[in-house]
Each structure stands twice: as structure tokens, then as C-alpha cells.
Amino acid sequence: MLARFGRSLYRHRWLLMRRTVQISILLAFIVQIPGYGKIAQGNLSSSILFGELKLTDPFILLQSFFAGSSIALPALLGAIIVGGFYAFLAGRLYCSWVCPINLLTDLAYWLRKKFKIKGNMSLSRSLRLWILALSLVLSLLGGTLAWEIVNPITRFQRELMWFSLSGAMLLGSLFLFDLFVSRRAWCGHLCPVGAFYGLLGRYGRLKVTATPTESCDSSGCSRCVAVCPEPHVLAPVVAKQAQSVTSGDCTRCGACLDECHEGSLSMKLDLVGMVSKKTDQ
Ligand code: SF4
Ligand code: SF4
Structure with missing residues (x-):
């Protein structure tokens, strides 16, 4: 209980x-x-x-x-x-x-x-x-x-x-x-x-990031997309075209993390991406 x-x-x-x-x-x-x-x-x-x-x-x-x-x-x-x-x-x-x-x-x-x-x-x-x-x-x-x-x-x-x-x-x-x-x-x-x-937060560093597990790869359940208030933001991640959500529309609500029982998603502070972007410029 x-x-x-x-x-x-x-x-x-x-x-x-x-x-x-x-x-x-x-x-x-x-x-x-x-x-x-x-x-x-x-x-x-x-x-x-x-x-x-x-x-x-x-x-x-x-x-x-x-x-x-x-x-x-x-x-x-x-x-x-x-x-x-x-x-x-x-x-x-x-x-x-x-x-x-x-x-x-x-x-x-x-x-x-x-x-x-x-x-x-x-x-x-x-x-x-x-x-x-x-x-x-x-x-x-x-x-x-x-x-x-x-x-x-x-x-x-x-x-x-x-x-x-x-x-x-x-x-x-x-x-x-x-x-x-x-x-x-x-x-x-x-x-x-x-x-x-x-x-304003288009380039915010807090990101939902995918670490696809085997079961996520094989089932393609998309439960995260179904609960997301802005489903379009997860589409590139689910389609494996991006590793993290980059759209400013993501509210960082964490509903996708609560819904994913495979632990394929996490919320990360991506400071490395910010540094590498600056050095690329
Ligand atoms: S600011 Fe408030 S009312 Fe406007 S979109 Fe965000 S949650 Fe909704
Ligand atoms: S944090 Fe919320 S808005 Fe962002 S991808 Fe997950 S469910 Fe969608």
C-alpha cells in the first residue's frame, strides 16, 4: 500500500x-x-x-x-x-x-x-x-x-x-x-x-533531453507526445532528429517525464551547448 x-x-x-x-x-x-x-x-x-x-x-x-x-x-x-x-x-x-x-x-x-x-x-x-x-x-x-x-x-x-x-x-x-x-x-x-x-526563452538552457533506451526505440509509444501541452516540440525528439527539445514553446512542465515510464527523458541544464555555440561563432 x-x-x-x-x-x-x-x-x-x-x-x-x-x-x-x-x-x-x-x-x-x-x-x-x-x-x-x-x-x-x-x-x-x-x-x-x-x-x-x-x-x-x-x-x-x-x-x-x-x-x-x-x-x-x-x-x-x-x-x-x-x-x-x-x-x-x-x-x-x-x-x-x-x-x-x-x-x-x-x-x-x-x-x-x-x-x-x-x-x-x-x-x-x-x-x-x-x-x-x-x-x-x-x-x-x-x-x-x-x-x-x-x-x-x-x-x-x-x-x-x-x-x-x-x-x-x-x-x-x-x-x-x-x-x-x-x-x-x-x-x-x-x-x-x-x-x-x-x-524570450527561445535559447534557454534548461532542456528536456532524450536518452533513448532500448524499449523506447522499439515500442515508439509516443506517450510523452500525447500528454505534452505543446506536442509539436517533442516531435523532432521522438523522430530521433534531435536529442533535446529546443523549441521556446516547451513549458518545462515535466509532463513528458512523468509519463515516460522507461526513463528515456530527463530535464537537463545544457551549459555545454551554450559554450560550444559561442566557440563556434
Ligand atoms: S502565461 Fe499563463 S495564461 Fe499565458 S500561456 Fe502561459 S500559462 Fe497560459
Ligand atoms: S516539458 Fe512539458 S511542454 Fe516540454 S516537452 Fe515535456 S511535456 Fe512538452
Whole structure:
């Protein structure tokens, strides 16, 4: 019984780690520690950590720049810290380890599978890039942070603290759209924040890497592809045309690692690739 529980924990280890990190980050903004206060003030767009460290979402900063707002030095430094972290490791780490909307869209996906919901309207993955470009153009024309008017990520955090009907309706629609209309619709096709972080972390060094075992070679099970929120990123690895996932769309969620029972995949920090790229230049 205990061994079965241990095996089940191991099979969901990446999911459990992600949920722990995501929920801890949300709690850091909400929970008051007696005699200290909150660990983080503000929200994911702009926050102060431990009362000292200013952090800014670089996408917010970019919109501010396009909107023509003056950018304060602490905000710029905060964006460099956050942007540098994601550019070095992997931009879409933000999606699966930080963003609260991922809790909602993962739940919709889980329900789709559980109840075998088939609706799958075809959407282009490049739509999110167009929405990203449109957000910047509208920021420029309107002199405002255009995406922030609707951004469900900040809405989610606000909803947790101050319920509002419009926010709840927005989040509810997004959830229902993912559940009934199209598989991974929001995060996989529409969200410009995910698209921005995908571009930012295009050359991130944290990579899903294949070490094909004999059984992986012979069975070609592709279970990793079936659970991947961005299946196209694994295609070159499964086809043995690449040894690691290089697409910026990979969220480093680890779902493929949890699913692979052959141990053919691992998450590696590829610093050697970075050095050899530099020496090649
Ligand atoms: S794609 Fe957008 S909403 Fe989805 S997890 Fe990433 S940032 Fe959050
Ligand atoms: S390749 Fe693996 S880590 Fe990357 S998005 Fe797909 S399932 Fe997640």
C-alpha cells in the first residue's frame, strides 16, 4: 500500500513540484505572516519581494515602453532580473511553474480527458504571436498597457482577493473554452504572455533531453507526445532528429517525464551547448 503510494507520487513528481511552486507563489501574495507581513506585495505584473526586491514582468515593461510611459529605474532593473532569469533558463517556465491560469487550463484539460470531450476547433498556434503584436500596437496607439485591460493572469490574482463578476465571467469563459471548444486553446494558441515568454526563452538552457533506451526505440509509444501541452516540440525528439527539445514553446512542465515510464527523458541544464555555440561563432 505504502509502496503503491510512493510509486504514484513518483509518477506525478513533476506535477507535484509544479503545483507546490505555483500555490506557494500565490500564497506569498496572500498570507500575512504574523510580525512580518506578506512575503510578496503587489501581483505577478509588478511586485516587491521580502520588502526589498522589486520584480517587474518584462512584458508589462515592454507595453509601458510602447505606451510611451516613463520607466523608473527600479522597474527596469526588476524587469532585467525577471527577464534574465527566464531568458537563461526557459521563458515558458513562467507558464507551468508560476502562472495561476495554468491551474485553470490544466484542470480543463484533465476534465476533457476524463469525460472524453471531443470538441477540438482548429486554431493556429501563431495566433498568440499576432495577439502579442496587436497588444503592442494598441499600447502604442492608445498610450496604455493594452493587454492589462483584459489580462486574465492579473484578473485571477485579483479574483482571489476581491471577487468581481466581470473577472469571474472572463475566467469562466476561458475555462469553458478550453474545456469544450478546443484542446489547450488558451495557453497553446491565444495567450500573448506565453508567446512573449516563449520568444524570450527561445535559447534557454534548461532542456528536456532524450536518452533513448532500448524499449523506447522499439515500442515508439509516443506517450510523452500525447500528454505534452505543446506536442509539436517533442516531435523532432521522438523522430530521433534531435536529442533535446529546443523549441521556446516547451513549458518545462515535466509532463513528458512523468509519463515516460522507461526513463528515456530527463530535464537537463545544457551549459555545454551554450559554450560550444559561442566557440563556434
Ligand atoms: S500561456 Fe499565458 S495564461 Fe497560459 S500559462 Fe502561459 S502565461 Fe499563463
Ligand atoms: S516537452 Fe515535456 S516539458 Fe516540454 S511542454 Fe512538452 S511535456 Fe512539458
